[in-house]
Amino acid sequence: MSDFIKQYPAKPKKVYLYGTCIIDVVAPNSGLDAIALLEREGLEVVYPQGQTCCGQPAFNSGYSDEARNVAKAQMAQFPEPWPIVILSGSCGGMLRKHYPRLLANDPEVEAFSQRVFEFSEFLVHVLNIQLDDLGEQQRVAIHTSCAGRRELGIHDAGVSLLKQLKNIELVDYAYEAECCGFGGTFAVKHSDISTAMVEDKARHLSEANVDCYISSDWGCTLNINGSLEHQNMSLRGDYLASFLRQRTDVNNISHCAVSPSDKRDER
Amino acid sequence: MVMQYTPQTFKENSAEALADDTIRNNFRGAMDFLQAKRATVLPDKAAFDVSSKRGEAIKLRCLVKLPELLEKLEDQCKANGIHVHWAETCEQATQIIDDIITAKNGSKVVKGKSMVTEEIGLNDYLAEQNIDCIESDMGEYIVQLGGETPSHIIMPAIHKNVEQIAELFAERVPGVEYTTDVNSLIKVGREQMRQLFLDADVGISGVNFAVAETGTLCLVENEGNGRMTTTIPNTHIALTGIEKVIEHLADVPPLLELLTRSATGQLITTYVNMISGPRKVDERDGPEEVHLVLLDNGRSQAYADEELRKTLACIRCGACMNACPVYTRIGGHAYGTVYPGPIGKIISPHLIGLEDSKDLPTASSLCGACEEVCPVNIPIPSILQRLRVETNKKSSSAAKIMRGEGSGRSFIEALGWKGWAFFAVHPALYRMGTWFATRGRKLIPTFNNPWTVSRSMPKLAAKSLREQLKERG
16 A cells, blocks of 8 residues: 555646546536646646546446446546546545556556546645635644545645645644545445444534535545534535635635535536 | 344444444444554554565465465474364364364363354354353453353453443352452452363363464463463363464564554563473473364355455454444444454455355445554455455356355346446436436435435536536637
């Protein structure tokens, strides 16, 4: 797991964006915010219209053949050798770690997987982004997805981005590294256990007494926000790219999102 | 008699455990304690990565050579005067042990802590033969006194708090009054134990590492009961799974170091027993006879598949349980298997078949906390995913990989994933699907499902990201 040294490319002119299926239909504004930040750094962002889903739902449910077909179709959408910036640690783990296992006989899979970078790690390690915080004083917590934390090792990237914001106090909270209980079909097949996990996560985050929590994974955020809303708790999570953009864009200063899915997306 | 759980009712068992605040608090508290202790002796992640890589390499090397090493172990043990027996099934193992005890006219057995003896159901079997078999490990003693099974492979009675143990002792041990003073409780156990060791005809133990090169059986423990069990009675029977064999004596220290740190947060256990045969002519103590029973019970099925074989690298430290967000909440009994937690989910299907254990591989969010702490880097999440594939696959006449494979296949679910994959490989169809879904989002009925029992339903956006970007050009 930690036996590899990740090589980062020099800052490219063009990148692909892998938007993920959740952002596509639930939180498109998160995708637009990520694109705005990348473009602000001088990159051209290419979004292949033929991308659908990474195949993880089928893969994790034990349908490897179906997932393999989907994975092949995704790879075909990204033919140029540009880096692929992906807006989720979970889907990122799928493309980077599980595609090589799933498509072991495909000669192109290694090169493809090596081009995949999760959004926050790309900002930190490839773009070396410098953020100028224009927002007001706030306390926030961070939730990194398990795949982001353990498969990709990118928790530190999210932390370092938030720490660049001078008016943000990043707060530690109990059981921060613990899973939120989403786990795809696990949340449905073992609903009782998943519920116990997400209710604990919602409580631990609420007890941290923060203005909002930040995540770079919409899967976890839908789960945690959904539980918070169900329990009539006021805390909500915001997407990392949106939060960074809101705090650093002169024309776009606003506060933490207040709804389980971004309110702007419902218009 | 206390309720015995089965893996077939895993969902009901876990729901019951989740509703029990005492279980939730006992496990969370104990697991936090164990993890904190582990952290004190493994403070440096980079150093742990190096030593766990070494541990992994040793175990995988030994597993590749498993058949060869087992033969070597047999030869060396015999040369040391240890009788070696092979058991393919649990029934064969209990029969072998029964025969040894009968040949010695034994009626009293004392047992050191051993999960493999739980696996073969030894206590119940011997009770049926009117042979007294008493647990000498404090945790196991508590569990046996309560008519229960271990809830953790290292801390068998971890599901109980001090008050519950105090009540149990006051109720079941003659002449003992209720006290929550831990030292007094341990003293009670010790006094009960002392005479048992002296009276026992046979001592039964497990094995942590069986060294092929020298025919040495290593047994790690803290209470001294393992040493008493293996040296005082005239006959010692060691029972172990075949995967515990390692090649060289020099393989012991790196594995031992990982085991004690990961299991109990100790640099070394109080006792490390290296058993190399029965009492010799000029020796003053030790058993007259030593037997080693090697158990397969489904392990060779795991061995036959390169990916599943990694399951057998486990050194039974229990760290995966302590780190697991599922185990921490439902405890060990809910699994209904001898080995609970993450390692239980991947080993049990080989021991009891996938049909009876098919709910276990799905009971994980694949968060990877288990793999992160595993001292021999077993890729538990990947193996869980593989077991899901085995559970769902279409039964065919082709050579079977696992007993019970395909037993969890649901026609509807398989059809659903096929349909889903069809959409996901046809972007035009997928686009149309998301177009209709986003346009018709207000029409999608909200109905009760396993998601909405505890969470609000995600709301779809008015227009997908793809569409917005297409319009932008």
